[in-house]
Amino acid sequence: MNAARISAGQNPKERARIISGFNDPANLDVMILVCSSRSAAESYNFQKACHNIIIMDVVGFNTISQIIGRCYRIVQKHEQYIKILTANHTYDQVILANHANAMVAQLAATTGSAVDTITDTDCLERLKDRAFQEKVNKAVGASNRSHVEEAREIIYDDIVHAKFRRNYGVRSDRDNVHWSNGNCMDAKLLIAEEREFYLSKGGSAAISALLLWLLLLYSVGRGLKML
Structure with missing residues (x-):
């Protein structure tokens, strides 16, 4: 397959020409576009002729969102497929865990209104589960808050992490000691x-x-x- 690349060393006119050619569904001369994570996160639009993205760099989840946004836009007609490649058994895992910590904190700040939707009844219902109850008991022992208050916090934390997993298509949470264990x-x-x-x-x-x-x-x- 023919490939092209865009880089910081190219002038704006040259980059625009390459992007225009790649983004033309009728143009089969350029089937693959190679660019840095920073370039891919900029305000380029690739949705007319691209729905596959391979990220071969360990970058923050905000940058990943920006890269995905190059294809996940109006006029896109296909389901998008995103692959993030990292090296197993390397420090990539620790870096990814650090990025996940930052993104989970950001999601927690922007999902704050969800706390108000968690009722006392919801908390009491969840407390019927033995594993959840043990988790709450441990939290209560450390904070001296009520079981309902701690249950609400844990349910909210579960909502935030579920959003993280859904947004980035990961099997498990990344912001924990298991992923960050160097x-x-x-x-x-x-x-x-x-x-x-x-x-x-x-x-x-x-x-x-x-x-x-x-x-x-x-x-x-x-x-x-x-x-």
Whole structure:
């Protein structure tokens, strides 16, 4: 397939010519457009002839949203397919977790009105679930607030994280110690969704490595306590 690229070194007229050619459905001379994440996040419109995006850079989720917005626009006639490529077992995971922390905080700030829709009845209903109740009890012990108040906060937090997962098409939350663990890149497999995915892809070796690491960590911890 023929490819073209846009870069900061090109003058505006040259970039406009390349983008115009790529964005023309009748033009088969340019089937792939390569550009940096910064360029792709700018105010270009690719929706007329493109509905596939591959992001090969670990960037913030705001930048990802901007890149997706180049194709997710009026006049787009196709479902869009977005792939974000990162390297497994590398520091990419930690960077992604840091970006997720920032985006979840942003979503929490912009979804604040959702708290008002969570009634006391909703909280009491959720508290019937044993696992949820244990989570609330732990929070109450640390904050001295009522069970209903803590239940409301946890439900709201679940809403925010569900929005994050839905917006960015991820299997699990990224803003946690499992994803940000730079000492053990397999720690994310402690998350049920990630573990199920890797097992489905024949990742039993990774699970074994994780369990071995956890056993070693536990043994070292016990040894230090004994000393």
